[in-house]
Amino acid sequence: MEVDIEYVCCGCQPAFCISTRIEMDQLILDQNVIAISDGYFRDMMGRHNERTVNYNKTARYTAYRNFTLWRHGRLGSGIRRVVPSCVTMHIRQTFPSATGRYTHFRHSNRYQ
Numbered sequence: 866m867e868v869d870i871e872y873v874c875c876g877c878q879p880a881f882c883i884s885t886r887i888e889m890d891q892l893i894l895d896q897n898v899i900a901i902s903d904g905y906f907r908d909m910m911g912r913h914n915e916r917t918v919n920y921n922k923t924a925r926y927t928a929y930r931n932f933t934l935w936r937h938g939r940l941g942s943g944i945r946r947v948v949p950s951c952v953t954m955h956i957r958q959t960f961p962s963a964t965g966r967y968t969h970f971r972h973s974n975r976y977q
Contacts, residue, residue, distance in 0.1 A: 874949060874950070874951070883936075883951065883952060884949070884951040884952045884954070884955040888935070889952070889955060892931060892935055893928050893931045893932050893935065893952075893956070894928060894955075894956070894959050896924075898931065899924050899927050899928065899931075902927050902930065902931055903923055903924075903927045906927065906930065919963075920960075921960040921961060921962065921963070922960075922962065924959075924960040925956055925957065925960045925962075925967075928956045928959070928960065929948050929953075929956065932948055932952055932956075933946055933948065
């Protein structure tokens with residue numbers, strides 16, 4: 866991870882790390898959940914006719930959204946939370962980039 870703000874711990878003891886909980890596999894990383902979540906997101910954004918060009922990139926983005934929804938609920942427009950680094954690494958290991966390059970956390974420009 867290249868952005869300092871991304872070095873955020875989940876706050877749990879290593880044996881209870883949020884990235885190793887069963888919910889991560891069931892709610893965040895499951896390919897059926899990814900497909901439904903991505904389809905719903907695209908429908909809500911009016912992008913239902915777009916094709917997925919890079920499955921792993923789409924799956925990572927959807928997994929980050931699912932994690933944020935699970936842990937924080939709906940945040941609304943322009944409100945962002947940093948995904949803990951342990952979770953980010955788990956998602957990246959599950960859906961790796963072919964190039965090894967990833968998009969990093971971006972602050973919202975809404976209030977600037």
